[in-house]
Amino acid sequence: MKMLENGRKVFKEGLLEKRSDGLLQLWKKKHCVLTEDGVLLLPPKQHDPPQHHHHHHGDVGKVKELHFANMKTVDCVERKGKYVYFTVVMTEGKEIDFRCPQDEGWNAEITLQMVQYKNRQAILAVKSTRQKQQLLVVQMPGQKTVRSAPNVA
Numbered sequence: 001m002k003m004l005e006n007g008r009k010v011f012k013e014g015l016l017e018k019r020s021d022g023l024l025q026l027w028k029k030k031h032c033v034l035t036e037d038g039v040l041l042l043p044p045k046q047h048d049p050p051q052h053h054h055h056h057h058g059d060v061g062k063v064k065e066l067h068f069a070n071m072k073t074v075d076c077v078e079r080k081g082k083y084v085y086f087t088v089v090m091t092e093g094k095e096i097d098f099r100c101p102q103d104e105g106w107n108a109e110i111t112l113q114m115v116q117y118k119n120r121q122a123i124l125a126v127k128s129t130r131q132k133q134q135l136l137v138v139q140m141p142g143q144k145t146v147r148s149a150p151n152v153a
Contacts, residue, residue: 008035012109015044019097027099034109036117038067039088066096068117074110 002010012034017027033040075087086107
């Protein structure tokens, strides 16, 4: 399995088309990388200007990450011709439209990884709640007399 530099697993990689936010709503090709944390949208590789073969990190601004933490749902879908159209809905209400060839199943893959991510977060949250409850006694603002506060078992 492929890994990114930061050690994240890559589950799927390939070209997706994203509808631009502008008035014209053109479909723009994006090189998409599905990781355990979200979807990375990069400029498609073949459009790299030839003089930029050395990868310096000046281009990082073009990389957009749709993090599963901010993703609400993947709305399916319309099948038209050879394409599947789907919408990624972010928690702040932003909707991003994508399309891909039907046989590539990006929408199902993204949904699957998002569900698995949220399940992992839920398990972590349960574990950390217990620790947070212990810390809360100390971290309450405005309680100057923490030591004399009754110990809550």
